[in-house]
Amino acid sequence: MRLLCALLFILLCLGGLQGTEGKREGAPEKQPARKGRNRAVPSSGELTSKESHRCTWETSGDGEVTLLVSCTHGELAYRCRYAGRPELCPAYAARSSQYWKQVVGKLKKKKNACDGEKVLKTRVCKKAPVESHMRLVAEEEQAEV
Secondary structure: OHHHHHHHHHHHHHHHHOOOOOOOOOOOOOOOOOOOOOOOOOOEEEEEOOOOOEEEEEEEOOOOEEEEEEEEEOOEEEEEEEEEOHHHOOOHHHHHHHHHHHHHHHHHHOOOOOOOOOEEOOOOOOOOOHHHOEEEEEEOOOEEO
């Protein structure tokens, strides 16, 4: 009886292994490439600057990405636009979420999200071409809400 159970167990194990040659158990399978808008670019979010300015941001574009930042502080509101080509950074393909976290982090550290540094350089792409960094391209005057 034991021999029969052992034989049955072996057959079941061998049957379960068919078609898994070359695959390691627990190894992730590669997912097909996504078509359409680059999903590595987040679409929008919120942040609060160093001086408690409440801001929203949104991105658009595939090649050249535009980052529109709109902020309010008390009765004042202001907007600005950054643009860049992050895909020119070699590390961006593998670490795009890290890139965007660092861009938003740079905005949070500013007193005013549209003043100060005109280029938002990330550590992920510090050695990449200057075009890969988000650069301030337009700034709107402050207006009362």
